[in-house]
Amino acid sequence: MTICLSRQRVVTLKPSPIGGAESRTKPSAVPKLGSPVTPVPRKHSHTVGVRIGSNGSFTPLISQPTVWPATVKPGDLVTFATRQPERFGFGHLLGRQISVRFTPIKLHWTISDGETASRRVRTWAWMHAFAKPGAYTAVLRVTYLVRFRLGQASWQTESDPIVLPAIPQIVTVGQVAKHRVVLVKND
Numbered sequence: 522m523t524i525c526l527s528r529q530r531v532v533t534l535k536p537s538p539i540g541g542a543e544s545r546t547k548p549s550a551v552p553k554l555g556s557p558v559t560p561v562p563r564k565h566s567h568t569v570g571v572r573i574g575s576n577g578s579f580t581p582l583i584s585q586p587t588v589w590p591a592t593v594k595p596g597d598l599v600t601f602a603t604r605q606p607e608r609f610g611f612g613h614l615l616g617r618q619i620s621v622r623f624t625p626i627k628l629h630w631t632i633s634d635g636e637t638a639s640r641r642v643r644t645w646a647w648m649h650a651f652a653k654p655g656a657y658t659a660v661l662r663v664t665y666l667v668r669f670r671l672g673q674a675s676w677q678t679e680s681d682p683i684v685l686p687a688i689p690q691i692v693t694v695g696q697v698a699k700h701r702v703v704l705v706k707n708d
């Protein structure tokens with residue numbers, strides 16, 4: 522039996538000789554749509570922060586980070602903040618409930634000025650000052666530990682964590698434009 526955890530990751534389960542429970546084997550290549558091993562979730566799937574694809578794949582939804590202020594002068598501090606909760610997904614596969622749990626284990630910021638920062642936490646506020654004027658892109662990447670189980674079997678942990686990016690954030694560094702207000706008399 523194969524479970525698609527994402528487009529890149531597939532976990533194959535095989536029957537265990539003891540009591541018919543299932544155990545995990547090595548990840549395999551992604552099956553083609555329509556192949557006999559492609560899991561198909563039932564209509565009554567439930568998720569908390571997880572998207573279930575039409576091919577039965579589970580993907581955690583990333584909480585978008587906050588960048589404040591988005592426009593600053595050179596040398597001013599910008600705060601990059603995020604909170605990434607654990608995500609759960611439930612569905613059905615071949616008549617059995619499948620549960621998937623995505624636990625954030627690392628947050629990593631990459632900024633287009635070359636600065637990077639990482640922490641092994643779920644909630645983090647980091648401050649950075651930009652030296653030169655310009656428009657900078659900041660990308661948060663979240664590393665998740667993936668666990669799953671079929672029915673009431675024990676939780677299985679995927680050997681390789683997955684890394685997913687949040688939507689890039691833009692910070693503008695430069696002189697804040699001064700606006701003039703001109704009053705016009707309407708006749």
